[in-house]
Amino acid sequence: MTTLLQINASARNGRSVSRKLSDAFVSAWMQLEPTAQIIARDVGAHPPPFITEEWIAAAFTPEQNATQAQRDALRLSDELIDEVDRANVIVIGTPMYNYGMPATLKAWFDAVIRIGKTFTFDLARGDFPLEPVMRGKKLVILSSHGEFGFGPGGVRERMNHLETHIRTCAHYLGVDESHAISISYQEFDDARHQASVADAFAAVPVLVRELAGASIAARPTEPFNTSYREHSR
Numbered sequence: 001m002t003t004l005l006q007i008n009a010s011a012r013n014g015r016s017v018s019r020k021l022s023d024a025f026v027s028a029w030m031q032l033e034p035t036a037q038i039i040a041r042d043v044g045a046h047p048p049p050f051i052t053e054e055w056i057a058a059a060f061t062p063e064q065n066a067t068q069a070q071r072d073a074l075r076l077s078d079e080l081i082d083e084v085d086r087a088n089v090i091v092i093g094t095p096m097y098n099y100g101m102p103a104t105l106k107a108w109f110d111a112v113i114r115i116g117k118t119f120t121f122d123l124a125r126g127d128f129p130l131e132p133v134m135r136g137k138k139l140v141i142l143s144s145h146g147e148f149g150f151g152p153g154g155v156r157e158r159m160n161h162l163e164t165h166i167r168t169c170a171h172y173l174g175v176d177e178s179h180a181i182s183i184s185y186q187e188f189d190d191a192r193h194q195a196s197v198a199d200a201f202a203a204v205p206v207l208v209r210e211l212a213g214a215s216i217a218a219r220p221t222e223p224f225n226t227s228y229r230e231h232s233r
Contacts, residue, residue, distance in 0.1 A: 002212070003037045004029060005087035009094035009105035010044045010144075017183050017197065019044075021142040022093025024201055028208040036212075039083050047104035048076060048111045059114055077111045084112055084173050085134060089211065092166060093142045096150070100161040109169045119172045134174025138211060141166055141180040142204075146187035148196075179207055 006026050010016035029036055058070035059077070066074075084090065094105055101109075115121055123129050141163050149155035150162075163180050170178065183200045185193035 001035045001037060002029075002033055002088045003039065003086050004089045004091055005039045005041065005083050006091045007041045007093065007105070007108065008044050009092065009102045009108075011102065011104075012095075013045070016044075016093075016095070016144075017186065018093040018095050018142055018144040021144070021181065021183065021200060021204065022091055024204050025091055025093075025140060025142060025208060028205045029212050032208060032212040039087065041080070041083060041108075043104045043108045044102065048080065048107045050107055051110045077114060077117075080108065080112045081114065081117050084118070084137075087137065089138045089140060090170065090173065090175065091140045091142065094162070094166075095144045096146065096160075096162045099159045101165055105166075109166075113169060113172045118174075130172065132172045132174050136176060137170075137174040139167070139170045139175040139178040140207065140211070141178065141182075142200075143180065143182045144186055145182055145184045148184040148188075148192070150182070150184070179211070181207065 004026060006022055008016075008019050008022055010018050013019070026038055030038070054070075055073050055077075058066065058073040061070055092105070094101060097103075100106075112118060118134060119130050119132050121129050122131070125131065143162055145162075147156060150157060150160040154160075163182075167175075167178050181200050181203050182196075183193075184196045
């Protein structure tokens with residue numbers, strides 16, 4: 001059974017095309033694999049708190065020496081990390097805000113990329129002392145852009161700090177394969193935007209068939225249905 005962690009980061013609800021795109025991805029996956037488990041985390045509506053000095057002190061304190069207050073400070077981080085650990089596929093639906101990720105999504109990454117939990121640090125490794133703890137996860141970025149040309153060779157490729165930043169951070173969550181589908185021209189709201197929307201939604205089931213088919217083929221047939229959908233705040 002595949003576990004998908006669906007993260008939505010848009011501040012918008014019904015008007016958000018990135019939310020609609022991520023919902024389409026999850027729905028298409030469930031059609032192919034009805035037993036899949038979906039963990040839903042809406043950081044756009046319920047953002048994690050920003051990192052504080054107290055949080056950092058707690059994260060760097062060995063667990064056996066942590067105070068109750070420090071354990072409480074890390075409780076949400078522990079919960080978020082557990083969701084990542086359980087997931088085979090991380091699905092992120094996000095808009096591009098000011099050429100990067102929303103602060104709410106950055107706050108989520110800050111809460112889950114944690115020493116001793118999702119990565120280790122060892123100076124014996126030389127100039128690259130950080131290593132992810134988890135392995136073998138897939139990442140799908142489903143994004144929306146107000147402008148256009150952010151892909152490879154595009155006129156705004158160098159301004160794309162959304163997908164590039166997400167991929168860099170996701171490495172420390174055990175991601176070793178990533179895919180991206182985006183909708184552009186949103187601020188123009190013209191025929192090019194409509195074509196971009198159509199192309200993105202058409203690409204979703206193609207990518208799902210590729211990923212879900214490989215996932216299902218890689219494991220034994222499960223004898224009974226154990227599916228359920230878990231909603232997280």
